[in-house]
Amino acid sequence: MKRQLILNGTPMEEIVGFARAVRVGPYISVGGTAPLDATGQTVGVGDVTRQAERCYEIIGDALTRAGSGWHDVVRTRTLLIDINDWRAVTEVRRRFCLEAKPVDTIVEVSRFVNPDWRVEIEVDAVIAGAIEQA
Numbered sequence: 022m023k024r025q026l027i028l029n030g031t032p033m034e035e036i037v038g039f040a041r042a043v044r045v046g047p048y049i050s051v052g053g054t055a056p057l058d059a060t061g062q063t064v065g066v067g068d069v070t071r072q073a074e075r076c077y078e079i080i081g082d083a084l085t086r087a088g089s090g091w092h093d094v095v096r097t098r099t100l101l102i103d104i105n106d107w108r109a110v111t112e113v114r115r116r117f118c119l120e121a122k123p124v125d126t127i128v129e130v131s132r133f134v135n136p137d138w139r140v141e142i143e144v145d146a147v148i149a150g151a152i153e154q155a
Contacts, residue, residue, distance in 0.1 A: 022046035
């Protein structure tokens with residue numbers, strides 16, 4: 022199966038050796054997505070709702086560039102610094118995932134690489150039509 026890397030062009034992709042998303046055949050994995058703008062600056066410092074929105078915007082772009090969309094998402098993972106933020110973040114998730122209704126995991130973590138981040142989000146998608154054609 023063909024392997025497609027979805028890159029954002031951030032310097033960390035080469036420093037750390039990661040891609041925003043990887044598509045192999047019909048399977049797409051979008052890695053831990055932080056609330057960053059195009060210059061690498063944190064969006065919405067102190068505002069978990071705005072940070073979640075930014076994470077979902079970045080993920081949506083990666084899915085589109087991988088030939089997919091929110092309708093193909095089968096799993097989301099939400100990592101929070103404060104588990105009490107889960108309601109605010111799931112309200113944002115709902116806007117993107119209501120139709121597909123993917124499974125979800127929400128966990129509290131002790132910290133992220135950047136102390137300004139309150140949330141990171143990951144998703145997995147499967148392009149169903151691609152499986153049927155394979």
